[in-house]
Amino acid sequence: MDTKQFKSEFLAQLHSPQQMQLLFNHLPDVYFFAKDRQGRFVMGNDHFVRQCGVKCEADIIGKTDFEYFPLGRVESYVSDDNYVMETGKSIIDRVELAPDPANSINWFITCKVPLYSSDGEIIGLAGTARDITRAGLALRPYTEMQAVLEHVRDNYMHSIEIKKLAGLVHLSVSQFERRFRKVFQISPLKHIMNVRIRAASLRLTTTNDTIAAIALDCGFYDHSHFTRNFRKIMGSSPKDYRKQYMA
Numbered sequence: 001m002d003t004k005q006f007k008s009e010f011l012a013q014l015h016s017p018q019q020m021q022l023l024f025n026h027l028p029d030v031y032f033f034a035k036d037r038q039g040r041f042v043m044g045n046d047h048f049v050r051q052c053g054v055k056c057e058a059d060i061i062g063k064t065d066f067e068y069f070p071l072g073r074v075e076s077y078v079s080d081d082n083y084v085m086e087t088g089k090s091i092i093d094r095v096e097l098a099p100d101p102a103n104s105i106n107w108f109i110t111c112k113v114p115l116y117s118s119d120g121e122i123i124g125l126a127g128t129a130r131d132i133t134r135a136g137l138a139l140r141p142y143t144e145m146q147a148v149l150e151h152v153r154d155n156y157m158h159s160i161e162i163k164k165l166a167g168l169v170h171l172s173v174s175q176f177e178r179r180f181r182k183v184f185q186i187s188p189l190k191h192i193m194n195v196r197i198r199a200a201s202l203r204l205t206t207t208n209d210t211i212a213a214i215a216l217d218c219g220f221y222d223h224s225h226f227t228r229n230f231r232k233i234m235g236s237s238p239k240d241y242r243k244q245y246m247a
Contacts, residue, residue, distance in 0.1 A: 024128075031108075031129040034115065039064045039081055042124065070205055071245035084112045084125045095132075095184055107132040107149060107184075145169060145183060156195045157219045162188055196220065197233045204242040211238045 024032035024045040031051055034043040041060045049057055052068040065074045080091055090113040112127040132143065147168040152160060165188055166176035180188045200218040203209060209217075215226035215238075230238050 029131050031131075032127070034124060034126040035081065036124040037085060037122070039078060043126075048129075070202055080110075080112060081125060084114050085122050088114050088122060090114065145180060148180070148188075152192055152195050156192060156199060157217055159219070160192055192219075193229060194233065197230055200226070200230065200238070201234060201241060201245075204238055205245045211242075214238070 024030060027045075029047070030045070031048040032043075032045040033041060033048045036042055040062050041064070042062075044052070044057050044060050046057075049055070049060060052060055054060060054068075060068070065077045069077070076096075080094075083089070084091060090111070092111050094110050096108055096110060108129045108131055110127065110129045112125050114122045115124045115126055117123045132146075132149070148165045151165065151168060162177065163173055166173045169176060169179075171179060177188060180186075180191070184191060186194070196218045200214050200220075203214045203218070204211070207214075211226070212223050215223050218226070220226035220229070227237055230236075230241070234241055236244070
């Protein structure tokens with residue numbers, strides 16, 4: 001029998017979502033979810049349910065990202081969802097920053113694939129996300145930089161020297177910058193800036209602190225420096241972002 005035919009005939013008979021979910025529940029540090037075409041959750045493993053801040057899968061069924069995650073991040077999630085469901089193309093191993101339930105800013109590797117009905121129509125998508133800072137040997141290229149990621153996450157509000165980061169992983173500055181760029185596709189300075197901007201965007205939408213105070217608390221030396229970099233990364237000024245996404 002043709003191998004593709006064999007595979008397709010087997011998959012056509014497969015109807016065991018509970019077993020699939022059981023598998024994902026036992027994969028360490030893997031967040032798994034599935035959504036329908038309207039972006040409503042139809043499935044989520046235990047890790048993902050906890051990421052949403054609720055106790056059981058039933059709490060997320062029929063609901064959307066808007067009910068669990070910061071609005072500025074949801075816009076990105078929905079954009080990716082629409083791309084997958086409208087084009088039928090998958091998003092594989094995208095490395096991105098996102099807040100965890102404790103509002104720390106961590107790196108995640110995300111994948112999203114379209115889900116099809118028996119007649120070939122796209123009816124939703126399934127996705128996974130892996131927390132790089134908590135993952136194991138399978139993510140060794142990323143975890144080798146764990147000390148750097150944690151230091152930036154914990155100290156983004158202060159001045160951070162690249163020499164200090166390089167020392168954490170026992171590399172010269174030039175070696176460190178090359179290695180970091182190879183793994184994350186951005187420079188260490190860009191990463192530091194991204195962490196500061198993500199932290200600031202969270203503060204803008206969850207507190208009433210002044211923009212000037214947020215800028216200083218997130219490691220920017222003045223209001224204009226903050227506004228210039230925030231607009232470059234987020235596409236709007238801090239004031240407009242707060243107005244659009246303030247809960």
